[in-house]
Amino acid sequence: MVNEGHPGNVIRLVMPQGIEITGEIAEAHSERARIIANGSLRPVLLEISGVGSISRDARAVFSSSRSSSAIAVLGASPVDRVLANFLLGGDPPPCPTRFFTTESEAMAWLGSCTNA
Amino acid sequence: MLVDGIVRLSRGDLSSRMKPSAARDDVDAVITGFNLLAEELELVHSDFEERVASRTALLHQAHLDMRTMAMTDSLTGLDNRIALLSKLEEELAAEGDTPPAAVILLDLDSFKDVNDSFGHDAGDRVLQEVANRLVTVVRDCDTVARLGGDEFAILVPGGTLEIALRIANRALAALGDRISLEELNVFSRASIGVRLADPGQSAESILLDADTAMYAAKREGRSTIKVFEPLMLLQRQLRSQIASELRDAIRTNQLSIHYQPVVDLRDGRVLGLEALVRWNHPTRGFIMPDEFIPLAEEIGAVVELDRWVMATAIEQYSMWRSEMSLDDDFQLRLNLSAVELQQLDLVDYVRGLLRRFDIPPAALVLEITETALVTGGEVETYSLLSLKQLGVCIEIDDFGTGYSSISYLRKLPVSMVKVDRSLLSELATGSIQFGFIAAILQLIRAAGLEAVFEGIETPEQVQKLSEMGCIGGQGYYFSRPLPVEETTSLLRSAAKLPLGPSQ
Numbered sequence: 112m113v114n115e116g117h118p119g120n121v122i123r124l125v126m127p128q129g130i131e132i133t134g135e136i137a138e139a140h141s142e143r144a145r146i147i148a149n150g151s152l153r154p155v156l157l158e159i160s161g162v163g164s165i166s167r168d169a170r171a172v173f174s175s176s177r178s179s180s181a182i183a184v185l186g187a188s189p190v191d192r193v194l195a196n197f198l199l200g201g202d203p204p205p206c207p208t209r210f211f212t213t214e215s216e217a218m219a220w221l222g223s224c225t226n227a
Numbered sequence: 228m229l230v231d232g233i234v235r236l237s238r239g240d241l242s243s244r245m246k247p248s249a250a251r252d253d254v255d256a257v258i259t260g261f262n263l264l265a266e267e268l269e270l271v272h273s274d275f276e277e278r279v280a281s282r283t284a285l286l287h288q289a290h291l292d293m294r295t296m297a298m299t300d301s302l303t304g305l306d307n308r309i310a311l312l313s314k315l316e317e318e319l320a321a322e323g324d325t326p327p328a329a330v331i332l333l334d335l336d337s338f339k340d341v342n343d344s345f346g347h348d349a350g351d352r353v354l355q356e357v358a359n360r361l362v363t364v365v366r367d368c369d370t371v372a373r374l375g376g377d378e379f380a381i382l383v384p385g386g387t388l389e390i391a392l393r394i395a396n397r398a399l400a401a402l403g404d405r406i407s408l409e410e411l412n413v414f415s416r417a418s419i420g421v422r423l424a425d426p427g428q429s430a431e432s433i434l435l436d437a438d439t440a441m442y443a444a445k446r447e448g449r450s451t452i453k454v455f456e457p458l459m460l461l462q463r464q465l466r467s468q469i470a471s472e473l474r475d476a477i478r479t480n481q482l483s484i485h486y487q488p489v490v491d492l493r494d495g496r497v498l499g500l501e502a503l504v505r506w507n508h509p510t511r512g513f514i515m516p517d518e519f520i521p522l523a524e525e526i527g528a529v530v531e532l533d534r535w536v537m538a539t540a541i542e543q544y545s546m547w548r549s550e551m552s553l554d555d556d557f558q559l560r561l562n563l564s565a566v567e568l569q570q571l572d573l574v575d576y577v578r579g580l581l582r583r584f585d586i587p588p589a590a591l592v593l594e595i596t597e598t599a600l601v602t603g604g605e606v607e608t609y610s611l612l613s614l615k616q617l618g619v620c621i622e623i624d625d626f627g628t629g630y631s632s633i634s635y636l637r638k639l640p641v642s643m644v645k646v647d648r649s650l651l652s653e654l655a656t657g658s659i660q661f662g663f664i665a666a667i668l669q670l671i672r673a674a675g676l677e678a679v680f681e682g683i684e685t686p687e688q689v690q691k692l693s694e695m696g697c698i699g700g701q702g703y704y705f706s707r708p709l710p711v712e713e714t715t716s717l718l719r720s721a722a723k724l725p726l727g728p729s730q
Contacts, residue, residue, distance in 0.1 A: 164262070167270075188251035189251065189252060189256035192256065194259060197263050
């Protein structure tokens with residue numbers, strides 16, 4: 112699900128809960144984000160709360176994103192935290208990335224990244 | 228459950244995974260982390276396994292390539308000596324009542340001439356063509372190999388002598404056709420030795436026997452096939468021993484020269500002497516030239532031998548000339564080998580000797596076999612023309628045994644012909660008539676040449692030849708070849724040798 116029109120032009124990508132995020136799922140989300148960004152760099156809020164697991168292919172898709180100016184990964188539980196760190200632990204992404212457990216902190220960080 | 232999962236992993240089951248609960252609490256986080264680590268390990272492990280497998284395959288291939296390279300002759304793509312020996316050993320080791328293997332060994336005749344005359348590239352192309360032809364004459368189960376140089380071999384597994392000889396004959400026929408490579412036309416015939424393996428014989432020994440048979444074939448006259456016989460091995464050992472002794476003999480004056488008079492058939496006057504080399508071997512006694520001269524040619528000592536004879540005979544001749552009065556037309560006759568004719572410094576050497584011993588060139592006759600004269604190339608022609616220009620007489624030796632034709636008699640720069648002894652011996656057996664010899668004599672005269680007959684043994688022969696108007700002759704009837712002292716006595720007595728019963 113992509114939520115447009117969020118303050119600061121943040122693109123919100125919400126991963127489906129309870130299943131493994133495969134390369135295909137990740138690619139579908141990434142493609143839509145690219146369409147929305149329309150050639151510009153936009154901050155991305157990647158919500159992974161409750162996902163079953165994340166595949167290596169999916170991690171490769173997110174870390175090769177060329178349309179993000181910054182990616183804030185949002186999760187809630189300790190499991191989300193482990194998965195988020197797995198997600199961020201692959202090849203270094205082309206933009207700043209960080210894990211948050213609250214949306215407000217994530218949005219603030221994205222805002223600061225965009226302003227910087 | 229967490230412990231069970233860790234135990235499975237520690238046992239090496241990297242596919243082990245645990246399912247976190249819906250609570251997604253700290254324990255679930257540990258489980259998730261565990262699953263990720265197990266997956267990582269599994270990936271690294273399989274990646275490693277794949278790499279090991281691919282490197283092992285590369286190594287195996289490299290090993291196979293090297294083995295192929297080590298077993299293949301790079302020029303022709305045939306098996307090499309090592310491969311042939313290895314296959315022969317496999318054949319010999321085969322159990323059961325399999326028939327023995329046979330080895331056919333081929334050595335190209337005169338291949339060195341191709342390399343010398345046309346260069347090594349041409350030589351290589353000839354070898355490739357020979358390889359192609361040999362492959363077409365064998366059965367699927369046979370192996371053709373190049374052993375090195377111009378030597379090839381065919382392994383005939385489970386063969387009989389009959390099969391091996393059939394293949395050898397096909398090989399001989401295939402190599403009998405001219406090889407045409409662009410501007411180059413050559414004949415690359417081969418001498419062939421065949422060895423059928425004896426029970427329990429080693430591969431190396433079979434190959435050596437085939438080689439011995441091949442050398443016997445080569446000696447017998449090239450382009451022939453010989454099957455190994457134990458006697459050949461003894462002869463070969465003896466020859467190689469004599470060959471090494473021959474080199475010493477030239478250096479240590481074991482050689483000597485005997486002189487056979489050439490007689491004027493009209494009056495018995497001695498027209499000249501033919502110098503004939505003899506080898507007085509310290510243990511084997513006198514060894515005849517037809518035994519050791521081919522050997523000298525084989526071991527490359529023939530030039531050394533020829534020059535020793537030339538120098539010794541010319542020096543002796545000069546001593547006779549100073550000690551006694553010889554007729555003006557008296558001539559010393561020396562035999563010159565085909566190899567000598569190829570030496571660029573031959574003419575200078577002869578000129579040097581004549582000057583040193585003050586011998587007029589016309590007093591020297593060089594006898595050259597007709598085969599050497601006719602098959603010679605540019606260097607030989609240069610030598611002949613220069614010798615003729617020097618004033619030396621050139622004589623065709625052994626006339627009637629090879630290429631005799633009217634046209635070459637007229638073309639070559641020769642002034643005399645020595646008719647081969649076989650003609651007179653055939654006359655004795657009745658296989659030819661005097662009319663035939665008269666015709667030959669007429670042919671020689673028509674070409675403007677003089678004739679000398681050798682092998683004269685009876686007064687009847689003298690009489691008949693004399694009737695035909697033949698002037699020169701030599702043979703046991705007049706005198707065998709004599710040592711220096713006896714020759715000196717003969718010359719000093721100025722005796723005329725008896726011509727017939729009436730004289």
